[in-house]
Amino acid sequence: MALGKDYATQECSIARALEVVGERWTLLVIRDALYGVRRYNDFLVHLGIPRAVLAARLQALTAEGILEKRRYQESPPRDEYVLTDRGIALWPTLRSLGLWGREHFGESRLRYFRHAVCGTELGPYGECPVCALVVPVPDVEMTPGPGLDLDPADPVSRALLAPRRLLEPVDMDPQKPAGPDAPRKSPGAEAREPVGADAHKPVGA
Amino acid sequence: MALGKDYATQECSIARALEVVGERWTLLVIRDALYGVRRYNDFLVHLGIPRAVLAARLQALTAEGILEKRRYQESPPRDEYVLTDRGIALWPTLRSLGLWGREHFGESRLRYFRHAVCGTELGPYGECPVCALVVPVPDVEMTPGPGLDLDPADPVSRALLAPRRLLEPVDMDPQKPAGPDAPRKSPGAEAREPVGADAHKPVGA
DNA sequence: CAGCCAAGGTTCAATGACCGAACCGACCAG
C-alpha cells in the first residue's frame, strides 16, 4: 500500500494497522460502511471521492478482508461491499477518533449514538452505562444531532438522517423528496434483503 | 492540510479528526510522542521519516495544539516537542488502533501495556480490570513483548526496550548499557509537563 | 431494433505530496 515500505520496518501494531487503513479516504470508506453504505455509487456521492480512488480503496479493503464483495442482484449484475467482522472491529477505533474530533474541534453535536435496546447514549468506549455492556455494533442506533445539516444535497446523506442502526443498509427508495419531478426509480430496487450473515437482528424492545 | 478541501465538506467528527491527524506519519509521530520521544532527531531516527516531512508534521501538530514546542536548553538553543492534553487524548484511539492491528495482522505480542500501580495488563479500552478505572496515561507502563527485536539498530528503539511509562521522556544518556549496570536517573518523580492528566474515572458502570 | 440510461469501473493528463540527499546556520569542543 501507500505506506508499505517505510511502515513495514516499524515493529508496532499501530504501524501495521496504518498500513492497512492509513491511506487517505480509507477510514471514511469504513465509516460509511458502518453507517450502512454498501454501493459504489453511494460511496461516491456521499464521500465526494474520485472514482479511481474509490475503486482502489474498495479493492484493497476487500483484499485485506475488511470488506466483502457480494452479488446482490443478477439481472444487471451488481455487487455491494459489506463489512466483515474484521471491518466491524474498527468501530471502537472510529468511535474514539470521532469523539476526539468532536471534543477538540467540533462545535456542536452532529450525531448521537445510543444503545438501541434501552435508548441510553453510548459512553466513550461504545459501552452502555445503564446496561453495563459493550454494545454490539448492530445494536447501536444513530440519530442526527443539532449540528447536522437537515437538507443535504446528496441522497445518501438524506437517507442517513433517519434514525438507523449501524450496518443497516441504507435505503434510497423511501421517497424522492426535494424533487420537482423526475420520479426515477432504480430498477430492481425490490427485495434487497441482506442474505446470510445478517448483522441486524430485530430486538423487540 | 493534505485533506482539507474534500474532508471539510463532510459533516462528521471523524472526518474532522482525520483532517488533523490523517496524513501519513502523523499518527506515528503522536505514538512516538506518547512513548516519550521528544526531539527532532529522535523522531527522525526512530521513524525513518524524511526530514522535511517531519518538520512539516511537527509544525502542523504544534499549530493544532497537539504538540507544544518547548525550549529545554539555552546554550545551544534546543527545543523539544511535548504532547499537550489534546495530544494525550489520542491515546485511546491509538490504543484501539494498535489492538485492531495486532488482533488482525500481528503474529506475536510486541508490547504489553499495564497499569503501573498494580501491574495488571490493560483492557481493550485502556482500563485496568482490577482497579476498575481508566488508567491515566502517565500510569501506563509499557514493556516489550516476545515479538520485539531485542537488538534494534537505532538508539531510540533501544532506549524504548526498557520498561517505561508513557510520556516519560526517553533518555539517550546510558550509552550502550550492555551490562547489568543500570544507573538510571529517577524517572517520573521529576516535575512533569503542564499537561494535566485525566481524572481517574471508573469504567462504565 | 435504436437509443438512452444507470451502475461500476478504467484511462489519462495535471497537480500535489512525499522521498532522499545535499546543503545551511548556530553552537560547541578541541
Next chain:
DNA sequence: CTGGTCGGTTCGGTCATTGAACCTTGGCTG
C-alpha cells in the same frame, strides 16, 4: 581553525491523488 551535532531548509525525482472523460454491461423505452 576544524570538525561535529542539532535542527532544520532546499531541491530534483518519484509516487499518489484528482477531476474529467471514456468504456462496458445490461435493462428499459419507443
